[in-house]
Amino acid sequence: MASSTRNLKVAIIGAGPGGLTLAAILRKLKIPHTIFELDASPSARIQGSMLDIHKGSGQLALEKAGLLDVFKRHMRVDATELYIRDHHGNVHIHHSEEGEEDPNRPEIDRAVLRRILLDAVEPETIQWGKKLVNVEVSATTEGKNSFVLVFADGTKSSEFDIVVGADGAWSRTRTLLRSSVPPSYVGITYLWTCIKDIDTRYPRLSEYVGKGSCFTLDSQCKNGMVCAQKNGDGTMKTFAFFPADENWKENSGIDWSKTESEFKSVLQDFVDKILPDWNDNVKDLIRECDEGEMAVRPLYRYPPGHKFEKQVSGVTLLGDAAHVIPPFAGVGVNLAMHDAYDLAQALEKVLVEGADIGAALNEYEGIMMERAGKNAELTAGNQEQFFGGGGLDKTVAFLKSVFGG
Numbered sequence: 001m002a003s004s005t006r007n008l009k010v011a012i013i014g015a016g017p018g019g020l021t022l023a024a025i026l027r028k029l030k031i032p033h034t035i036f037e038l039d040a041s042p043s044a045r046i047q048g049s050m051l052d053i054h055k056g057s058g059q060l061a062l063e064k065a066g067l068l069d070v071f072k073r074h075m076r077v078d079a080t081e082l083y084i085r086d087h088h089g090n091v092h093i094h095h096s097e098e099g100e101e102d103p104n105r106p107e108i109d110r111a112v113l114r115r116i117l118l119d120a121v122e123p124e125t126i127q128w129g130k131k132l133v134n135v136e137v138s139a140t141t142e143g144k145n146s147f148v149l150v151f152a153d154g155t156k157s158s159e160f161d162i163v164v165g166a167d168g169a170w171s172r173t174r175t176l177l178r179s180s181v182p183p184s185y186v187g188i189t190y191l192w193t194c195i196k197d198i199d200t201r202y203p204r205l206s207e208y209v210g211k212g213s214c215f216t217l218d219s220q221c222k223n224g225m226v227c228a229q230k231n232g233d234g235t236m237k238t239f240a241f242f243p244a245d246e247n248w249k250e251n252s253g254i255d256w257s258k259t260e261s262e263f264k265s266v267l268q269d270f271v272d273k274i275l276p277d278w279n280d281n282v283k284d285l286i287r288e289c290d291e292g293e294m295a296v297r298p299l300y301r302y303p304p305g306h307k308f309e310k311q312v313s314g315v316t317l318l319g320d321a322a323h324v325i326p327p328f329a330g331v332g333v334n335l336a337m338h339d340a341y342d343l344a345q346a347l348e349k350v351l352v353e354g355a356d357i358g359a360a361l362n363e364y365e366g367i368m369m370e371r372a373g374k375n376a377e378l379t380a381g382n383q384e385q386f387f388g389g390g391g392l393d394k395t396v397a398f399l400k401s402v403f404g405g
Contacts, residue, residue, distance in 0.1 A: 007032060007351075008031055008162060008350060009032050009033070009158075009159070009161050010161070010162045011033070011034055011036065011149060011157065011162065011163045011164065012034070012035045012166055013036050013132055013173045014035075014037060014038075014165070014167035014321070015037035015039070015126060015166075016166060016167075016320075016336070017110075017113060017319075017336055018166045018320075018333075018336030019035060019164070019166030019167075019318075019319075019340075020035070020114070020117035020120075020121060021061050021065060021341070022164065022166065022318065022340035023120075023121045023125065024065035024066075024067060024117055024121055025061070025065045025344040027065075027121055027122065028065055029347075029348055029351075031344075031348075031351065033125060034125055034157070035121070035125055035126045035127065036127050036130040036132065036157070037126060037128050037129075038129070038130065038131050038132075039129070040129040041128055042114070042118060044128075046194070046293075047109075047110045047111035047114060048237070049109075050076070050079055050108065050109055050213070050229045050231060051107065051108055051113060051333050052080070052106065052107050052330055052334075053108060053334065053337075054334045055105075057331075057337060057341075058334040058337040058338070060337075060338065060341055061337040061340050061341040062337070065120060066120075067116060067120055070116055071108065074113075075103075075108050076106065076107045076108060076109070076212075076232055077097060077100065077103050077106050077107075078096075078211045078212070079107035079230070079232070080095075080098060080105065080107055081096040081098060081211040081213070082094070082095045082096065082210075082213050082214070082403060083214040084215050084217070084403075085215070085216045085217070086216070086218075086392055087218045087219060087275075087277070087278045089216070089281055092396045092399075093400060095403040096211075098211075109233070110333075111231075112232070129153070130153070131152035131153070132151060132152075132173065132176075133150055133151060133152050133172075134150035135148070135150065135163065135177060136149075136150065136156075137312065144357060145312065145315075146159045146160070146161065147159065147160045147162075147315070148160075161314060162314050162316070162347070162357065162361075163316075164343065165177075165315070165316070165317040165318070166318050166319055166321060166340075167321055168324075169183055169320045170182075171317065171321035174321050174322070177315045178310060178311075178312065178315065179309045179310070180309065181309065182300075183300035183324050184302075184303070185246040185298055185299070185300055186299045186301050186326050186383065187243055188241050188242070188243060188244070188298075189242060189243075189246075189248050189249070189297065189299065190241045190297060190299065191239070191240045192237065192238070192239055192294065192296075192297070193285065193289035194236070194238075194289060194294075195238075195288055195289060195293075196235050197235075198230065198234055201288075202288060204284075205228075205285055206230065208228075208281040208285075209228045209230055211230060212229065212230065213228065213229045214227070214228045214229075216228075217392060218278075219391070220391060220392070221385065221386055221388065221390055221392055222243070222387060224240065224241060224242040224243075224274060224275065224387075225240075225242075225387070226241070226275070226285065228285050236285065238285040238286065238289075240270075240286060241299075241386075249296045254266060254269045254270060254273065255269075260292065263292070263294075267286050271283045299327075300326075301324055301326055302322075302323050302325070303376065304374075304377045304380070305373050306323070307369070313358035313361070316343065316361045316365060318336055318343055320332065322339070322365075322368060323368070323372035323373075325372075325375065325376050325379045326379055326383060328379050328386060329375060331375045335371065338371065339368050342364050342367055342368060343364050343368075346360040346364040385398050
């Protein structure tokens with residue numbers, strides 16, 4: 001590969017799907033890079049549920065990284081099975097891509113995708129337990145910016161030519177260098193629960209959800225939605241979304257500080273408050289949660305068309321750090337991976353064609369933000385379908401147009 005007058009050194013802040021995808025592609029392109037991750041180790045936190053990886057975005061990035069065949073060996077076409085039910089449990093839509101030779105949106109467990117990506121990067125390129133606290137910017141003799149990263153443990157990085165913030169919705173990179181404006185609350189909060197070995201312990205709940213995902217909606221499509229997903233290891237992860245004030249958890253009247261011996265009573269209090277007239281399968285997906293496997297989180301977003309306050313040549317963002325949105329269109333990870341694909345293309349231009357770093361990153365951000373804006377609008381429309389009060393019939397008709405009946 002041809003090179004410009006100097007090599008690039010790229011710092012990637014964050015080892016989520018977007019940051020790791022970028023690193024995997026950069027490794028293939030032989031562009032030097034280092035990942036700095038806040039977590040102490042790959043196993044420091046529980047990974048989320050399933051992800052559907054789309055052909056024109058997530059799969060495109062995996063192909064660029066040389067990982068598409070590996071992905072296809074691990075993808076779960078059976079997990080494309082989807083049930084849409086009302087809060088009484090009646091089925092309104094049953095959809096699956098199982099049996100299709102080339103599914104458009106095959107599923108994969110988030111933990112499995114993370115392992116594929118981690119295996120695709122050199123272990124020595126990831127530094128774990130690194131909390132970014134500052135970035136020192138200085139101009140080089142070539143008129144470019146050079147960056148030194150400062151971490152909470154007192155260490156500093158060597159100089160980098162490019163800093164990529166892939167550090168999520170509350171990106172420190174974004175706050176330090178691009179924008180002090182935080183994402184805004186969307187008016188929806190969720191409770192997350194987890195039940196291991198669902199097929200053996202609770203076959204009734206396993207049957208209710210099916211092989212993949214089950215969305216249960218209230219009759220008004222106003223008061224809540226419960227999404228349950230079955231992972232490949234038999235773990236059921238459930239997300240109960242509901243309209244609420246941003247500080248609902250603190251003001252709910254539920255005693256979240258109860259000891260583990262009182263854990264079930266906390267879950268029952270939640271069900272009584274949020275899902276009182278929902279069917280018992282939905283209630284039990286909450287009430288039978290394994291001890292300690294629960295969290296309550298509000299959802300945030302940047303609105304369509306948002307822009308960063310300032311430009312810093314050599315600094316860019318990808319994924320949630322740039323354009324966080326709620327999960328109601330299932331595009332977040334695919335957007336991050338597509339961003340990684342486009343950013344790698346831009347960096348390749350800098351090396352191969354000698355393109356200006358600032359110009360290349362500006363072009364990348366224009367493409368990224370246009371795509372993100374369209375998907376933010378799609379997500380906002382879906383949120384209105386699920387929580388806008390238009391009624392179940394209207395929402396089911398909309399979902400049938402997406403998935404078929």
